[in-house]
Amino acid sequence: MDLHQxxxxxxxxxxxxxAVELNSMGIFTVMDLLEYVPFxxxxxxxxxxxxxxxGDRVTVQGTIIGEPVLQRYSGKSRLSxxxxxxxxxxxxxxxxxxxxKDRLRPQQxxxxxxxxxxRRRQxxxxxxxFPGQAGSNTGTIQPVYSVTASMTQKWMRKVIAQALTQYSAMIPEVLPASITGKYGFLPRSKALALIxxxxxxxxxxxxxxxxxxxxxxxxxxxxQAYRAVTRSKADGVKQQVDLPAVRAFVRxxxxxLTExxxxVxxxxxxxxxxxxxMNRLLQGDVGAGKTVVAAIGLYATVKAGYQGALMVPTEILAEQHMRSLSRMFEPYGLQVAMLTGSSTxxxxxxxxxxLQMGLIDVLVGTHALIQEDVYFRQLGLVVTDEQHRFGVNQRSILRRKGMNPDVLTMTATPIPRTLAITAFGDMDVSTLRELPKGRKPIKTYAVAHGLLERVLGFIxxxxxxxxxxxxxxPLIEESDKLDVQNAIDVHIQLQQHFPDMKIGLLHGRMSAAEKDAIxxxxxxxxxxxxxSTTVIEVGVDVPNATLMVxxxxxxxxxxxxxxxxxxxxRGEHQSYCVLIADPKTEVGKERMKAMTETTDGFEIARRDLELRGPGDFFGTKQSGLPEFRIADMMADFEIMEQARDDAAELVSDSTFWTGAAYMPLRAYLERAHIFDSEVLD
Incomplete structure (x- = not known):
């Protein structure tokens, strides 16, 4: 019997x-139930x-001394x-x-x-x-599961115990003997029972x-199997890169260029x-020069006879890239165009x-690039900027517009290896660590709200x-929930403080046209x-801006x-960042300390991961991070590295694809649709 079915x-x-309640928890089969492990x-x-x-939770055994006391208040009770x-x-x-109350008797x-x-001895x-009572938990270790409001822990424990009684003899081993032997693992059925x-x-x-x-x-x-299958198809674009022309462009x-x-x-x-x-992630710190690397790639694809596409999250970023690419490509006769939602x-x-006739070499744009009526003559390279703003499906659609073109994904969020190896395991990762020569480090200060007058003097x-x-x-308008300054109030205050200064306001509730205008x-x-609220976070380049408050x-x-x-x-002048905060929590204090101690984005990312954990690292559910049932990405990172190495070694061995010992793993890959074309794009 297949417990997956x-x-x-x-x-x-x-x-x-x-069964309906279990289905709502993602439990449809007996195997799902057996693999629903306690948290x-x-x-x-x-x-x-x-x-x-x-403050510890503890189990103790003792003797009741004296009569219990019951107090009632506001519909509640306290028994002691x-x-x-x-x-x-x-x-x-x-x-x-x-x-x-009636069950608590002296000397019992x-x-x-x-x-x-x-402190209170309480x-x-x-x-x-009471010792000896039926179904006692005393002396046991009891699992605690995530359950719905109408389901008790007791029922969940009972039904999983029943499933183990009925089906433990049918639980298939998934890992090959070469791995279970290497690490001395328990058999799968025993491990599931004991967990x-x-x-x-x-x-x-x-x-x-x-x-x-x-x-x-x-x-x-x-x-690893997806990579192996994709590469074995060799159905990408094999570009004949004109290396002398690319070298001349760079010179x-x-x-x-930095080393x-x-x-990269x-x-x-x-x-x-x-x-x-190609499926490559280019990660680099803010200002590390990712755009010029992308430009060199786009130039190379055009010289090889193909077209390039650059997709960005906002129109203003598209215009910025359009201008910089046009400036770089104009001497070489390359045609750059822009397509956004505002195009007439x-x-x-x-x-x-x-575009369809091949008269445009490089197309820059927002999501408009992936609409159905957009066709390239021959798309060779797709660059997506700030990849965590784009969903997997959007990248797949763009990729399908060409002959499975090369994809370069850029992000200015430095990703610690811990996350890169997990979220982007199917991608090759390139990293820009050094900043271009001449960049002055930004001087950062953390000050209390009481020093606001001095900050205004600095502005x-x-x-x-x-x-x-x-x-x-942080917020657009006043909130009862958070005692924080909001953009609208601060804008009014600054206008009153600086009556002769032109002060703009930018926030997420403005229309795209209003945001672009400001x-x-x-x-x-x-x-x-x-x-502004945080809408200016990504990519916008204003070299004359030298102060961030x-x-x-x-x-x-x-x-x-x-x-x-x-x-x-981003310009020639010394720049400053002033953080106004009175942190009440240790996490808040640690953030201020980290920001004033380093400007290295990778060090910042490492500390952020420690403080917040991987789930919150990207700030959105769109991060691409997997939801693990048992594993913890931080605590189990060494196991993750070992598992990746073992998986890579296995799929590179021809016996994995044919040997009987690996049939359960191949069946697992079939169920995961790894052999379908676009699953893990």
């Missing part, structure tokens, strides 16, 4: 209604209070009684358990589980039972280790000449005809010297200070603060 209703005790355990092993720290545990006389407290033995308050009881009902901490650890490895290995196997640039840029350009050109489609019907019609000084400033606020005014210097800076994530700081420091 066997419906969960086949488990005794799962009726029609419970933590409750240890009911009786312990000695002398070894317990204040004295319990002697070893040499400790403690007060046990139950909230809203008034019905227990009782087992209590709850939070220990050492325990807030979550569970209590649900460990008889001790050590057994639980062994079971978890096996299941964590399996989960990470299967994830990496999908990525003519008004600046020298980092030279290395070499990696990209190498991929473009291979018969499979006539412009759009003419442009699409030119006056920079604007008086002919420079421009950004002032960033950004144009700022770029052209007609607005001296721009009050961020209100309530402790409310922002570290990587977001670093991105905002990167909006200044």
């Amino acid at each position: 066997c419906e969960v209703r086949e488990v005794h005790g799962v009726g029609a209604q419970k 933590r355990y409750e240890d009911y092993t009786v312990r000695d209070l002398a070894s317990v720290k204040d 009684c004295k319990v002697m545990v070893d040499s400790f006389l403690l007060t046990a407290v139950w909230f809203n358990r008034h019905f227990l 033995e009782i087992v209590l589980t709850g939070k220990w308050d050492a 325990m807030s009881v979550s569970d209590s039972e 649900h009902t460990p008889s001790g901490v050590e057994e639980g650890k062994q079971a978890r280790r096996r299941m964590v490895y399996e989960e990470l290995f299967l994830f990496q196997l999908k990525l 003519a640039l008004p600046f020298q 980092s840029q030279k290395k 350009v070499s990696e990209i050109l190498h991929d473009m000449q291979e018969p499979y489609a 019907d006539r412009q759009r019609r003419d442009l699409l005809a030119s 006056q000084r920079e604007v008086g010297a002919g420079r421009q400033a950004y002032v960033i606020c 950004m144009h005014e700022f770029k052209e210097g007609r607005v001296a200070t721009l009050v 961020i209100y309530d800076a402790d409310r922002f994530g570290l990587s977001q603060l670093h991105q905002l700081r990167g909006r200044v420091g």
